[in-house]
């Protein structure tokens with residue numbers, strides 16, 4: 489039995505997993521899934537294939553520059569559409585914002 493390297497509790501089982509990248513369906517790939525934490529480990533050659541398709545579709549690298557705007561006494565950060573779709577964040581949804589080592593973190 490191969491133990492999960494993340495939680496060290498579960499056993500890894502061979503599975504076929506649907507892969508999504510930034511909300512786009514990339515199809516089924518074989519992997520090993522932990523019976524405890526649910527983490528899926530995908531073969532690096534398959535990750536490369538997914539990466540290639542993502543590059544072809546022009547969605548590789550979701551990170552984007554954004555400009556901070558002023559709204560009243562606060563500042564507003566525009567969340568790019570791709571990141572909004574990826575995270576499922578929506579207008580009106582409550583989020584928790586805090587800072588940590590020079591970063592601003594928005595938890596949804």
Ligand SMILES: [Zn+2]
Pocket residue numbers: 492493494495496497498522523524525526527
């Ligand atoms: Zn695990």
